[in-house]
Amino acid sequence: MRISVILPVMDETTSLQKTIEILLAENLDYIGEILIIVCGRTTSDALGVCEDLAEAFPGLVKVHSQKRPFLGGAIRDAFELASGTHVLMMASDLETDPFTVKDLVAKALEGYDIVTATRWTNDGGFEGYGPVKYYLNWAFQRSFRLLYGSSLSDLTYGFRIFKVEWVKKIAWEELRHAFLLETMLKPLRLGARTTEIPTTWRTRTEGASHNPFLQNFVYFRTALKTRFRSREELLIEPASAGPFYSIEPSADSW
Numbered sequence: 445m446r447i448s449v450i451l452p453v454m455d456e457t458t459s460l461q462k463t464i465e466i467l468l469a470e471n472l473d474y475i476g477e478i479l480i481i482v483c484g485r486t487t488s489d490a491l492g493v494c495e496d497l498a499e500a501f502p503g504l505v506k507v508h509s510q511k512r513p514f515l516g517g518a519i520r521d522a523f524e525l526a527s528g529t530h531v532l533m534m535a536s537d538l539e540t541d542p543f544t545v546k547d548l549v550a551k552a553l554e555g556y557d558i559v560t561a562t563r564w565t566n567d568g569g570f571e572g573y574g575p576v577k578y579y580l581n582w583a584f585q586r587s588f589r590l591l592y593g594s595s596l597s598d599l600t601y602g603f604r605i606f607k608v609e610w611v612k613k614i615a616w617e618e619l620r621h622a623f624l625l626e627t628m629l630k631p632l633r634l635g636a637r638t639t640e641i642p643t644t645w646r647t648r649t650e651g652a653s654h655n656p657f658l659q660n661f662v663y664f665r666t667a668l669k670t671r672f673r674s675r676e677e678l679l680i681e682p683a684s685a686g687p688f689y690s691i692e693p694s695a696d697s698w
Contacts, residue, residue: 445553446476447605448526451536452510452518453480453494455487455651459538464497464505466542474549476528478505480536481518516616516623519602523611532605533627537648540603544643548605557636558606560628561643562598572647580660588625588667592632596640599628600663603643610636615680622666629670630678 449467453460464478478501480494497505508525510518519533530552534540544561551559562568564585570578581600588599602624610631618626632638670678 445474445530445549446528447471447474447530447532447549448522448528448608449475449478449532449534450519450522450526451478451480451534452515452522453482453486453490453536455490456536456648457489457493457650459648459650460490460493460536461497463534463536463538463542464501467545468501470543470546471549475504477526479522479525480505480507481510481522482507483510483513483518512619514619515621516619516626519623519627520616520619523616526608526611529608530605531608531611534603537651539645539648540601541643541646544603544641547641548603551639551641552605552607555637556639557610558604558628558631558638560596560598560604560638560640561601562596562640563601563643563645564597565640565642568598568642569644571644573645584660584663587664588629591667591671592629594632596628596632596638598640600625601645602627604628606631610634613680615678618666620662621660622662625663625666626670629667633670633673633678634675 451460451463467475467478480497482491482494494507498507508521510521512518512520523531532545532548534542534545540561548559548561563570584600585598588594589596604627614630614634616623616626
């Protein structure tokens with residue numbers, strides 16, 4: 445296993461440093477590269493930390509300027525750059541707990557195509573999540589699970605590890621935060637073997653959220669559009685050229 449870690453950065457400094465420190469302390473044997481994605485709105489302080497990290501870990505920490513806009517665009521750019529056998533998608537603000545990564549890795553080593561973190565189990569949870577957001581998130585998860593007939597409990601949380609082929613051959617479309625949902629739904633439609641492990645979400649302690657609240661309702665458009673497309677339309681290449689149709693569909697596929 446050689447993991448390409450994706451870390452979009454906007455205004456994170458201390459939390460970015462701590463994230464990378466924990467990642468390397470606990471998963472160094474498996475991390476092949478850390479792709480830090482910056483943009484025109486990345487603050488000067490954050491850019492300085494990114495440059496310091498790249499200098500401290502030459503060849504391991506790589507800083508790239510995104511070409512596509514918004515969060516989804518940043519991660520899509522990183523998907524194309526990733527050179528590992530696996531891709532780890534997470535945040536740099538500590539809202540995705542870096543201590544959970546070792547558990548994601550351990551589960552991925554069992555052969556799953558995607559291992560995703562969930563906040564919606566007895567061993568997971570939320571700290572500092574507002575009550576309105578909490579109940580709306582619960583409603584989103586229930587709606588998407590019913591629509592897709594999935595046993596996964598957290599389809600919108602962008603904290604997961606993929607075998608690299610699942611990000612390279614899918615035709616991604618979303619550019620904003622709805623992309624986090626798209627990265628779970630399209631692999632499910634294509635028969636990915638998936639599982640989840642618990643984690644706790646904690647509100648960021650520096651910087652500000654860059655996900656406008658009303659953008660969350662775009663998730664329904666993404667879910668409906670993906671649910672009723674043919675599998676062939678979800679791929680960059682024809683089905684005969686990809687690995688997805690040579691595997692047995694999982695219980696969460698159609």
